[in-house]
Amino acid sequence: MPLNLYDTYARQQRPFAPIEPDKVRLYACGPTVYNFQHIGNYRTYIFEDILRRALEYSGYDVYHVVNITDVGHLTSDADTGEDKMEAGSRRTGQTAWEIAEQYTADFQEKLTWLNVLEPHIWCRATDHIQEQIDAISTIEEKGFAYRTEDGVYFDTSKLDDYGHLARLDIKGLQGGMRVDLGEKRRFTDFALWKLSPKNEQRQMEWDSPWGKGFPGWHIECTAMSTKYLGPRFDIHCGGEDHIPVHHTNEIAQAQVCYDTRLAEFWLHGAFLQLEGEKMSKSSGDFLRLESLIEKGYDALAYRFFCLGARYRAKLSFTWESIDGAATALNRLRAAAHSWGDPGTADEDYIAQFKERVEDDLNMPRVLALCWDLAGSNLPDDIKKATLLHFDQVMGLQLATWQPKAAAEIPAEIQAMAEKRQQARTDKDWAVADQMRDEITAAGYEVEDTPEGPRVSPLKS
RNA sequence: GGCGACGUGGCCAAGUGGUAAGGCAGGGGCCUGCAAAGCCCUUAUCCCCGGUUCGAUUCCGGGCGUCGCCUCCA
Structure with missing residues (x-):
């Protein structure tokens, strides 16, 4: 059975087939690097990572390209807004280039925390100015662009099916228009090239056939995706x-x-809702991955949390739900660890797993299958191999997870634990319980397992 | 105002024209010196009102509510 994916362009789920046999060319829109990414942003990258892994799992050789939008863009096409990179520069005292560098590095680091596979190509908008100018020139030569006082614009009225992807109702949109048209002929027209303000030196600006300025936001993705993947990709x-x-x-x-x-396929990840509302980066108040780490959650717990919902459905973030995800992941890890070395994966479970992945990446049902597997009476080595097989797509690093090592426990805590164990041997329960209270007070917990007492840091 | 999505147990969330996966939390039990962990058991008139149907949570209409897009945005 083929992998079925929901294509926004067709508005339906349909079987995936690559243009070129066995190869998939994948482009994912990356971040605008004028600030930190929030956990809602990362939900989308996790979805794309699951997609990539599912494609690779299906036997395709995936070529994955992600862009970095490091050109400052105005907050409004009407030229009334403030440039994000320049604004960030003013805010922090760094240059626009330094800001882009800093947030790009931060973004890429966080992806590794989330076990998101690195794309084969990272491409920055500022490294592809010439490609963008070439594309704009082509558009202008073909008569789909016009110049205004402040730049070059795409003439959307020339395309009969403009907006088909979004099923845009042009007239309806016009009614609620919230921005000034400026010199734009039609409100859906958009900037291809913006000219630098007459008496202002921008930090990021380039020469072009139309004058000094910078490219519009949309052209970078068209120029870069086609450069690396060709004019028509998967x-x-x-x-x-x-x-x-x-x-x-x-x-x-x-x-x-x-x-x-x-x-051929346009896939879109749904938003993460924060306490019922969308997380807004521009409002300045948003939840970062660090915030979760600081509260004691690990990044993969967030990944696991995202796997609990289908990528096309909005997901509500609540502390209760991330808590549940963290607990569940730890139980799965502990179970997997207890199963020891992997044997041979179970064909029956694999078949069910494939079916669920191929159903437009139905990760909630894959997780359900994990619990079903864990509760089954298959031998441990088969369970382990089967779960690790699933993890090729889930990406939860279940193969390498280890319980917190005793070595990380301070000697004094160890000593207290030993004292308690001695008391237990002496059946002096009062002292034993007192020692446990003290260990707890010190931020650790002690559990008696079949292999003896185990001390570990108290959760959060 | 226009367009669109959604409304499933305390929380998150699957799913289906034939009375609803899974996880977390809660309750009960086994185990334990006591616990923890683990294991077993357990909790839903699927927002409301009509309609179609032998039968609807699932299809249609209306209502209420929430959210998103129409401005930069994952």
């Missing part, structure tokens, strides 16, 4: 917020430049 994905504007515009540009709709 899958393009990103957050669901990209459907109405960013991806719609990428497609418009590709239609003009290459007469393609860029990708």
Whole structure:
């Protein structure tokens, strides 16, 4: 059975088949690096990682490209907004280039924490200015662009099916328009190249046939994705917020430049809701991965949490739910660890696993299968091998997880634990219980296992 | 105002035209010196009202509610 994926363009789930046999060319929209990413952003990268792993699991040779948007973009196409990179620069005293570098590095580091596989190509918008200028030139030569006082714009009225991806109702959108058109002819028109303000020296600006300035946001993805993957590739994905504007515009540009709709499949990850509401980066108040780590959750617990919902459904983050995910993951880890070395994976479970993955990456049902497997009466070595087989797609690093080593426990705590054990041997329960209270007070817990007492740091 | 999505037990969340996976939390039990861990058992009139149907949580209509997009945004 093939892998079935929900294609936003077709608005339906359909069997995936690559353009070129055995090869999948995948492009995922990366972050704008003017600030830290929040956990909602990472939900999307986790979804894309599951997608990539599922493709590789299905036997495809995946070529994965992710962009880094390091050009400052205005907060509004009407040229009334503030440039994010320049604003960040003013806020921190760093140059726009330093800011981009810092947040890019932070983003990439966090992905490793989440066990997200690194793309084969990272591409920065600022490293591909010429490609973008070339694409804009093509669009202009073909008559789909016009110039205004402040830049070059894409003329969306020239494309009959503009907005098909998002099923845009142009007239309806116009009614609720919240921004000034400026010199744009149509409200859906968007900037291809923005000219630098007349009497202002921008930190990031380049020469172009239209004057000194910088590229519009949408052109970078069209220019870079086609550079690395060709004018028509297999899958393009990103957050669901990209459907109405960013991806719609990428497609418009590709239609003009290459007469393609860029990708065969368009996949979109749904938002993480924070206590019922969307997490907003621009409002400045958002939950970072560090915040979770500081509270004692590990990054993979967040990954596990994300696996609990389908990628196309919004997911509500509550402390109670992340707590549940952390507990569940630890139990799964402990169980897997207790199973010892892997033997041969169970074919029956593998078949069920494949079916669930192929059902548009149904990870909640994969997790359910994990618990079913754990509770089954299969031999431990088979359970272990089967779970590790699942983990090729889940990416929870279950093969390498180890319980906290005793070596990490301070000597004084160890001594207290030994004193307690002596009391237990002497059946002096009062002293034993007192020692445990003291150990607990010191931030550790002691558990009596079949192999003897085990001391570990108290959770959170 | 326009467009769209969603509303499943305390929390998160699958799923289906034939009376609802899983995890977490809660309750009961086994085990334990006591605990913890583990194991077993256990908790839902699927937002409301109509309609279609032999039968709807699942399809249709209406209502209420929540959320998203229409501005940068994963």
